[in-house]
Amino acid sequence: MSLPESVVVLGSGAGALSCSVELSLAGLKVTLADLPRFADGVNAVGAAGEIRLRCPWHGETAAPVAATGTDPAAAIDGQELIVVSVPAFGHQAWADLLAAELKDGQSVLWVGEGGGALTLAATLRRTGRRPAVHIAETNSLPYGARVRGPGLITASRKSGGTLVAGLPAENNPLVAIACKVWPWMSPAENVWETTLLNFNAIDHVPPIICNLGAIEGRTGSFLLWGEGASPAVSRMIERIDAELLALRGALGLTNTDGYADYLVAQGFAPRREPTLHATLQSSSFAASTFPCGPDALKSRYLTEDVPYALVLMASIGDELDIPTPTIDSLIHLASVAAGTDFQAGGRTLADLDLAGAGRDGLLTAAREGRW
């Protein structure tokens, strides 16, 4: 399996820039494109012709970017490989654009939280277009990355534990391509594994809901796990993980690694301690800060992870008759806290044209990925 010569990366946030760097360093000719309203970030890269990166494994380096643009439809035209790295609340808008434009032989890899692949498949079905394309998605960014200035990012590579699933699941060349570009990525069984192993949904919401007084009532920074993941809060994280393990089990997924295993696999914690609380406190998460103040409730840790991840997980639980009481409770209390009905606005199996599909229907959809 050889890599294509070129790639277009859609998006211009930290995820898209860190994907662009890795693809560029792997020898691909990279085009970075985003919607006109995000022109600033794209144009900064275009003016420099490169993305500067500070990170522990590449040191201080710069990766060339061949072209940039703010007309995504034009940018993807003729490209064999398309990588999309955007927040989950952008999945549908990009799926709409891609469903209208994709041509036979193109491939779309969604890098970030899961859900993009099934969103695109459902959108293709609805539009009645049936291009011969491959789709795949990861469950998480292979890095922790932040934009620090125009065309400048800092990033820390995870040591492992990022998964990539093809849609259709089998004989999907995107899985091998992703694992070649990001050698610390590993294949998932199918997109239900990438959907149901969303670490952000597991570990972002409990420490916010269980520390609202501190988060809303302070200025400055809060140690979201260091101060916030007390033993009781860690138990809530464990319960979400257990509910997701039950959903994965019901779908026949064989990977039974839990959240704490992934903290180690991704390099955040040196080893599993006797309790999740101890594992979290021994991890680099203990020093990770979160900005306080009333706007904290507008954080993607709630506005992305609750409606696009927890709500979808609860919907899968409903479909499979697997209870998800901790997930359900956090969706409700996060909605009350933020003053937004995340359930009503969230992504469900119905949005993916899979309501009523049942276990077998969900598995067929992942295996065959028909549209």
Place this chain on the structure above:
Amino acid sequence: MSLPESVVVLGSGAGALSCSVELSLAGLKVTLADLPRFADGVNAVGAAGEIRLRCPWHGETAAPVAATGTDPAAAIDGQELIVVSVPAFGHQAWADLLAAELKDGQSVLWVGEGGGALTLAATLRRTGRRPAVHIAETNSLPYGARVRGPGLITASRKSGGTLVAGLPAENNPLVAIACKVWPWMSPAENVWETTLLNFNAIDHVPPIICNLGAIEGRTGSFLLWGEGASPAVSRMIERIDAELLALRGALGLTNTDGYADYLVAQGFAPRREPTLHATLQSSSFAASTFPCGPDALKSRYLTEDVPYALVLMASIGDELDIPTPTIDSLIHLASVAAGTDFQAGGRTLADLDLAGAGRDGLLTAAREGRW
């Protein structure tokens, strides 16, 4: 309506001692009795022959107690009026004792969180005894009180907003007796009003669950409402209140005063502010402390208020087909936090022999109080 000459008060905590003081100062001959395992508190009062009280309205005073005992069955024998003031997790044990001992013409007034009256009625039904007795209950202690030493309490009287309901609801002499002893008490329509206007259940649980990091992770004291009732947490308190108002409405109760109204009525806040958050921060609650540390999760603010109040409220919601999503979510997350299944251990309509009674059956039970 004249007060009886004597009364037996069951219990020996702050509630029982402050009830004894008020009854004694009203001219009744008071006997204080509790179970043998609580002999220390009872005997301290017996040795002194009085209860010393420090409070803003009586100043520093002492109220005579005629007798004390640790054989409650003997203590209530021949007493016309029995006052029980114990935590809700003691309701069933005292109901068992009273159901076995009560004789025609006796009256039982439960002072504290609601639920005792229906517990006693159900226990009488189960034991097959049908004494001609009156039962009543309040929704809340008429004071905030703390035991400060042997036979010594500090107390602050609420200025109003405590309710008393008779079981049966009508022609129940206990209501007038209670309102004469505690003139700032007012009659409730029936025991559903005292059950569903439980301020502790409304305002204790959200600030604990939403401040677990601070409460578990600190030593010393936490300003449970001053620091903890941030705007988002106050919204959760409002939602519980709204769910209880819906339950009360479904049961035809005409009192539509909400939690914020009672903060003012009880004298905790000078007036209602535009938001509950502002009302709470202007109230004396803003300076009220809560002890931190891992044992905080064993606080009655969780172990009493969740299983005996929120679980019962959710059960009433199920019976009436009124959704209680905020109450349900808090029951679940409190259970995860404390590592205890409060739902399974909690008081429900089934425990009160009222499961399946429907709206009409619940109203009949409160109006007629048959056993």
